[in-house]
Amino acid sequence: xxxxxxxxxxxxxxxxxxxxxxxxxxxxxxxxxxxxxxxxxxxxxxxxxxxxxxxxxxxxxxxxxxxxxxxxxxxxxxxxxxxxxxxxxxxxxxxxxxxxxxxxxxxxxxxxxxxxxxxxxxxxxxxxxxxxxxxxxxxxxxxxxxxxxxxxxxxxxxxxxxxxxxxxxxxxxxxxxxxxxxxxxxxxxxxxxxxxxxxxxxxxxxxxxxxxxxxxxxxxxxxxxxxxxxxxxxxxxxxxxxxxxxxxxxxxxxxxxxxxxxxxxxxxxxxxxxxxxxxxxxxxxxxxxxxxxxxxxxxxxxxxxxxxxxxxxxxxxxxxxxxxxxxxxxxxxxxxxxxxxxxxxxxxxxxxxxxxxxxxxxxxxxxxxxxxxxxxxxxxxxxxxxxxxxxxxxxxxxxxxxxxxxxxxxxxxxxxxxxxxxxxxxxxxxxxxxxxx
Numbered sequence: 001x002x003x004x005x006x007x008x009x010x011x012x013x014x015x016x017x018x019x020x021x022x023x024x025x026x027x028x029x030x031x032x033x034x035x036x037x038x039x040x041x042x043x044x045x046x047x048x049x050x051x052x053x054x055x056x057x058x059x060x061x062x063x064x065x066x067x068x069x070x071x072x073x074x075x076x077x078x079x080x081x082x083x084x085x086x087x088x089x090x091x092x093x094x095x096x097x098x099x100x101x102x103x104x105x106x107x108x109x110x111x112x113x114x115x116x117x118x119x120x121x122x123x124x125x126x127x128x129x130x131x132x133x134x135x136x137x138x139x140x141x142x143x144x145x146x147x148x149x150x151x152x153x154x155x156x157x158x159x160x161x162x163x164x165x166x167x168x169x170x171x172x173x174x175x176x177x178x179x180x181x182x183x184x185x186x187x188x189x190x191x192x193x194x195x196x197x198x199x200x201x202x203x204x205x206x207x208x209x210x211x212x213x214x215x216x217x218x219x220x221x222x223x224x225x226x227x228x229x230x231x232x233x234x235x236x237x238x239x240x241x242x243x244x245x246x247x248x249x250x251x252x253x254x255x256x257x258x259x260x261x262x263x264x265x266x267x268x269x270x271x272x273x274x275x276x277x278x279x280x281x282x283x284x285x286x287x288x289x290x291x292x293x294x295x296x297x298x299x300x301x302x303x304x305x306x307x308x309x310x311x312x313x314x315x316x317x318x319x320x321x322x323x324x325x326x327x328x329x330x331x332x333x334x335x336x337x338x339x340x341x342x343x344x345x346x347x348x349x350x351x352x353x354x355x356x357x358x359x360x361x362x363x364x365x366x367x368x369x370x371x372x373x374x375x376x377x378x379x380x381x382x383x384x385x386x387x388x389x390x391x392x393x394x395x396x397x398x399x400x401x402x403x404x405x406x407x408x409x410x411x412x413x414x415x416x417x418x419x420x421x422x423x424x425x426x427x428x429x430x431x432x433x434x435x436x437x
Contacts, residue, residue: 009055017057034058048345064291064348066355067092071104072370079371080352081287086399088283091378092371102241105373107366110234113159114335116191116226118176118199124216126165129174132212133163136205140176143201144194151190156181158194176202179232184361186294186337188226195224228298229305230333237369238329239377246326249385257326259384260319264328267315274315277376278307281316281330284375288368292356293342293349302333317376330373334365400428410435 002023008016017032025031035058040046050056067089068078079096081089099105122129140161148157159179166173176198180191199221206212206219246253246260267277282300289296307316317330338361343349353359356367397418401411414431421427 013050013057016055020057045347048347052342052345062290064352065089067096067371067374069093069100070096070367070370070374071100072107072366074104075357076100077357077367078355079288079367080291080355081284081371082291082348082352083283083287085283088287088375091382092284092374095374095378095381099239099241099374099377102239102245105237105239105370107235107237107370109362109365110236110331111232112181112362113232114180114182114187114191114226114230115232116178116180116195116224118178118195118202118224119222120174120176120199120202121172121220121222122174122216123172124213126167128211128216130163132206132209133176135209136202137161139205140198140201144197147190147193147197151182154183156183156187161198182337182361184338185340186298186335186361188295188298189340191226192224195226199224228302228335230302230335231306231309233333233335234331235334235365235369236329236331237366237373238327239373240325240327243321243324243326248381251385253326256384257321260326260328260380261321263380263384264315264317264319268318269314271313274307274313277380278304278316280379281332281372281376283379284371284373285332285334285368288371289336291349291352292336292338292364293344293346293352294336294364295341299334299336302335306333317373328373328377330369330376332369332372334368336361336364336368338364397423397428400425401432404429404432406432 005019005023008019011019017035021028021032038058038061040049040059046059049059062082062084064080064082066078066080070077070079079092081092083089141158144158151157157180159181161179162177164175164177166175176195178191178195178198180187180194182190203219203221207217209217242253243257244253246256248256251259267274282303285299285303286296289299303316304313307313316332317328319326319328321327337343338353338359343353353364356364359367397415398411400423401414406414410432413435414428417431418428421431
C-alpha cells in the first residue's frame, strides 16, 4: 500500500513531479517529459497559471477557436470558443451563416437577479421568528453597507431579504433567502461576503431579542452560501423565418419544419433524449463560458436544474410553426461576469472579451445563449437530415489519424479519400493499412 505523503503542497513543482513519477507512473518513462512539455516558456505567464489553483504540475490545453458571422440583434460578431470536441465550432459557424441570411439571432434579458441563502436552524415559536426578522431586516442591510458601497455605485447591491420556513422539508430548518444584483461581475465573492455578514448579525441580534426565550435565542447558523440556481437571471435567444426558407437536403421547407418541431417535441417529452439534446446546447454554451473565463460548472448546474423546474427533466429549447412562420427559441438562466475573477486574469479570456467587443455581463449572456441555440439548431438539423455521424465523423477524422499515428503524407491522402467516403474508426484503420501495404 502506498504511504500518504505529508506536506505535498510545500514541495516544489519539480519535487511533486518526481514523487508522482516514482509513486504512480513508474512504468511511464515519458510522463515527466510530457508534463514539462506543457509548461509555458514564458516564466511569468507560467507563474500566473500556477497561481490559479493548487498543486500545479503542468497546463492542460484546450483548443481556442472562433465561430464567425453571428448576427445578434443587428450586430455582427465572431464568437471565441474553448472546446476540444470535433464539429462544435464548425456546426455553430454553419448555423450562424444560415441565420445571418434570415434575420439573425434575437436575444433579450428577462432578469439579472442572483440568489444567496443563509441556512439556519430555529426551534421555537414561528410567529416570534417572523417578528424578529422584520425587526432586524434593516440592521442586516446596514451591516453590509461597507461591502455593498462600491457595488451600489455601479447600480447593484442587495435587492431583498426574505425569511423562508422550510420545516416541511427538514425539521427546524429556515433560511434567509437573499436576492442580489451584481451588474458586470459574476458576484460570487461579493454575495458570499454579504451572506456571512447577514448570518453574524442575525445570530448576534437574536441573543438580545427580548421576545425570544433563552432557547429561541440560540439560532444555529448552518451555512451561508450563494446559489448557482438563478431562475430570475434569465436570457432568451430566438430565430425565426418563413417556413419555405428551410428547404434542405431535398426536403421542402414545410417538411423540414415539421420534422424539426417533432424532434423538439420528443426532447420535451422524453428525458433520455432531453439530456443529450441539452448536452448539445451546452456544447455551445460551455465553450464560450470557458473562453471568457467564467465558471462553466456553475452554469451547467444552474441550467440543468432549470430544465427540471416543472418536476421533470425536459428540453431547454422549443420550436413551433404559426401562420407559415418557423420559430425556434430557448430561455436559460446564466450568471456571468465580464469583470473580476479569471476574466481579468487569464490572458486568453481577456482577448476573448475583446473579440466580443468588451461586452457587459448582460451582453455576454445574450451571446452565450445564442451560441447554445446555434449549436442546437445545427445538431437537430443534422439529426433530421443526414444523421449526426456524417458531419461529426468527418470533423473527427484528424483525431482518428493522430490516434493511428499517421504520417503527414498519409493524413493528406486519407483526408482526400474520405471527402467522398463515410468516416468511421474501422474504415480509417482499414484504409490506412491498405495505404501502408
